[in-house]
Each structure stands twice: as C-alpha cells, then as structure tokens.
Amino acid sequence: MRSMPFDDLFAALERLSLGIDDLARLRHWLASIAHPGECLAVIAGAVGTPPCPHCACPRVHRCGHASGLQRFRCCRCRRSYNALTGTPLARLRKKEQWLPYLQCLLESRTVRDAATVTGVHRTTSFRWRHRFLPGAMHERPARLSAIVEADETYLLESQKGSRHLTRPPRRRGGVARHRGINREHDCLLVARDRSGHTLDFHTGRGPVTASQLARCLGPVLAQDVLLISDAALAYRTFAAKAGLSHEAVNVKAGVRARGALHIQNVNGWHSRFKTWLLRFRGVASRYLVHYSGWQRILDDRYLTTPTLLLRAALRCRQAARTLHN
Numbered sequence: 001m002r003s004m005p006f007d008d009l010f011a012a013l014e015r016l017s018l019g020i021d022d023l024a025r026l027r028h029w030l031a032s033i034a035h036p037g038e039c040l041a042v043i044a045g046a047v048g049t050p051p052c053p054h055c056a057c058p059r060v061h062r063c064g065h066a067s068g069l070q071r072f073r074c075c076r077c078r079r080s081y082n083a084l085t086g087t088p089l090a091r092l093r094k095k096e097q098w099l100p101y102l103q104c105l106l107e108s109r110t111v112r113d114a115a116t117v118t119g120v121h122r123t124t125s126f127r128w129r130h131r132f133l134p135g136a137m138h139e140r141p142a143r144l145s146a147i148v149e150a151d152e153t154y155l156l157e158s159q160k161g162s163r164h165l166t167r168p169p170r171r172r173g174g175v176a177r178h179r180g181i182n183r184e185h186d187c188l189l190v191a192r193d194r195s196g197h198t199l200d201f202h203t204g205r206g207p208v209t210a211s212q213l214a215r216c217l218g219p220v221l222a223q224d225v226l227l228i229s230d231a232a233l234a235y236r237t238f239a240a241k242a243g244l245s246h247e248a249v250n251v252k253a254g255v256r257a258r259g260a261l262h263i264q265n266v267n268g269w270h271s272r273f274k275t276w277l278l279r280f281r282g283v284a285s286r287y288l289v290h291y292s293g294w295q296r297i298l299d300d301r302y303l304t305t306p307t308l309l310l311r312a313a314l315r316c317r318q319a320a321r322t323l324h325n
Contacts, residue, residue, distance in 0.1 A: 039095045039310070040068045043083050046311040053086030054079050068095065087314055088131040094120060101128055102306035108298065110280060130290055135313030136303060137293030141197040145222045148193045149266040150229050152208045153274070154185040160284040181207050186285050188273075188292055189216055192266045193225075198296050202289040213238035228261055272299065 018026065051058045052074035063073040069082040084090045092098075097118045104114035115125035156176060159165050176184040187208050189201040201216040203209075213234055221227065221244060229235035231250040239246030247261050256262060273295045277283065283291050303309050 037068075039098045042099075042307055042310055043095075043314065044070065046314050047083035050081075050083060052077060052079065053081055067093075083314070088135045089313055092128065092131060094124075098128075098310065099306040101125070102132060102309045105129070105132060105294070105309065106298070106304070106306065108276065108279065108294075130287060132309065132313050133290045133294050135315070136297055136309050137290070138315070139303060139312045140199060140293075140296070141220075143220050143222055144191055144193040144197055144199065145225060146193055146195070147260070148191055148221060148225045148227050149263045150189070150191040150213075150217065150227060150235065151263050151266045151270070152187050152189045152203070153270040154181050154187055155274075155285075155288065157184050157186050157205065158282055158285050160282055162284070186288055187212075188288065189213070190266050190269055190292075191217055191220070192269060194265070196300070198269060198300065200289070200292040200296055202292070208232070208234055210234045210237040210241070214242065218242055228263055230263060269299065 049060065049072065052060060052072075055074060055077045057074050057076040059075040060072040061075065063071045063080050065071060066082065069084065071080050071082050073080045084092075089098075097120060101114060101118045101120070104117055109117065111125045111129065112122050114129075115122040118125070120128075156174075159167075176182065178184070183205045186205060187203045189203050189208055189212070190198065191201075192198045199220055203212040203216060210233075217227075217238070221242070223243065225244060227235070227239055227244050227246045229246070229248055231248045231252065236246060236248065238244075247258075249255055249258060249261055249263055251263070257264065273292060276295055276298075277291060280291070297303050297309075303312055
C-alpha cells in the first residue's frame with residue numbers, strides 16, 4: 001500500500017469540517033508525537049559551546065558525539081563533557097520523551113498519569129519530575145520592590161515514600177499530636193510584591209523566626225520597600241534589624257485590610273497552592289520546595305511551553321550538585 005504524501009494529507013485535513021471533539025483528539029495526538037532530534041536541537045541551540053563545567057575554562061574543542069549530543073574536551077583539565085554535564089538532566093535517557101513530559105508538568109499531571117502519556121515507567125516519571133523542576137525553579141525574580149506582602153503557611157510534616165520513618169506512621173496523613181503550629185509542621189514562607197513577583201522559601205519546621213526571615217528575605221528585599229505582614233513578632237523584629245519600613249495587619253483580630261495595607265495577595269497564593277496540591281494526595285516534606293516552585297512557575301505564567309522549561313533547566317548547572325548533596 002502506497003503511503004499518502006504529507007502535502008496531500010494536509011490538504012485533506014483542511015477540507016474537513018472538524019468538530020470540537022475532533023480538534024481536541026487531533027491536538028492530543030499531535031502533542032504526543034515526539035521526534036528524537038527535536039529535543040536534541042533545543043539542547044544544542046540553548047547551550048551552544050559551554051565552558052568546562054569542571055574548571056570553567058572557555059577553551060574547549062569538539063570531541064565526538066555520544067547519545068546524540070556533541071561532546072567537548074577541555075584544553076586545560078582535559079576532561080570531556082556534554083551540554084548536560086553539571087545540570088539536573090545529566091545522565092537522563094529517553095530524550096525524545098522529554099518535551100511531552102514537560103507538557104505534562106505544565107498540565108500538572110500526576111506521576112502515573114504523566115508516565116502513561118509519555119510511555120515511561122512511573123519511577124522514571126517521578127525521577128524526571130524532581131530533575132526538571134529544580135532547574136526551572138531558578139527562574140525567579142532576584143529582588144522584590146515597592147510594596148511587599150509576606151506571610152507563611154504550614155503543612156503537616158510528611159515522610160511519604162521513606163523506608164525509615166523517624167516517628168510512628170499516621171493513618172492517611174493523620175493530624176498533629178498537639179494543637180497549634182509546632183515542630184510537626186513545615187513552614188513555607190511566601191513573599192509577593194504588588195507587581196505579581198513571587199518568592200517562596202521552605203524555612204523548616206515550626207513557626208518562622210526573625211533569623212529565618214533575615215536569611216530568606218534579607219537578600220531579596222530592596223531597602224526602600226514597605227513590608228506588610230501579619231502581627232507576628234518575628235516580622236517586626238526582622239524589619240527593625242534590617243531597617244525596613246513595616247506595617248502589620250492583625251488578621252487574628254479580624255482586620256483584613258487597612259486601605260491598601262493587606263496581605264490578601266500572598267494569602268490568595270497560599271490558597272491556590274494548597275488547592276492545587278490536593279491532586280497529588282500529599283507530598284513529602286523534602287520535596288515541598290519543589291512543589292511550591294512548580295506552583296510558582298505555573299502562577300507566574302513565564303515558562304509556558306516545554307521548550308522554555310527545558311531551556312530554564314539547562315541554564316542551571318549548580319542545581320545538580322545541590323540536588324545530589
């Protein structure tokens with residue numbers, strides 16, 4: 001049977017009157033098509049000729065190919081590498097499925113759902129999730145300016161997936177043994193300015209402290225910002241030591257806003273994050289910052305295509321060392 005030329009096939013599709021369901025099926029089928037060279041072309045175009053990731057020497061020369069990628073050899077230390085060396089994506093296989101998998105991340109699919117769509121094993125899907133996300137998470141604003149809202153939210157500590165629990169297991173997640181915020185809760189600090197720029201920090205267990213605020217917010221807040229928070233003493237102490245203008249909104253007393261002074265933007269982010277998190281049926285505490293960064297990527301609408309996500313992961317070479325340490 002002779003195959004139909006693509007031009008004839010495309011012309012036949014143009015003549016058809018496709019319904020909504022037909023268009024949806026066609027888009028889904030097109031999205032599932034992956035050419036092995038497409039991902040390799042994106043990697044080569046994004047990285048070019050990178051300097052040596054071992055000694056940072058820019059003097060390199062080409063040294064053959066492996067797994068479809070150009071290899072380079074450093075003229076100083078004589079070690080060889082490719083465009084993925086030193087990135088979170090080093091030594092990952094099945095590159096023809098990377099772009100479809102990144103589309104699954106943009107659609108917030110679960111591990112098993114993404115594995116089914118891309119045709120990989122669920123453990124591979126989980127590994128890819130926590131390799132692609134750390135690199136893309138580094139695409140974040142360097143500083144927040146003008147009016148900045150800051151507040152923290154708390155999630156029950158989770159050792160999901162761990163083979164060696166440090167406490168008795170809780171049935172289906174369970175509840176904390178003691179009332180209030182304590183060491184059984186993970187603290188997620190979120191700062192957001194009125195331009196929509198957002199930064200997230202996992203400060204550890206228990207209530208946030210002034211020293212933690214200084215470590216997280218100190219480097220990213222301009223000196224002339226107006227910091228708005230709730231009435232927690234830690235924010236007042238941090239702002240006084242940092243010399244920042246500070247206004248507190250006593251939310252516990254029922255005060256939601258005083259004119260333009262409120263923290264509703266950051267609290268809205270908290271609400272969207274916790275609602276979005278429900279689809280994953282709980283996340284391990286050690287990966288909490290990955291999921292908050294994932295939500296920040298989706299909420300910022302900056303990295304909106306698989307290609308942009310892949311390029312963001314390639315721009316981060318130090319994340320791989322942090323991830324494995």
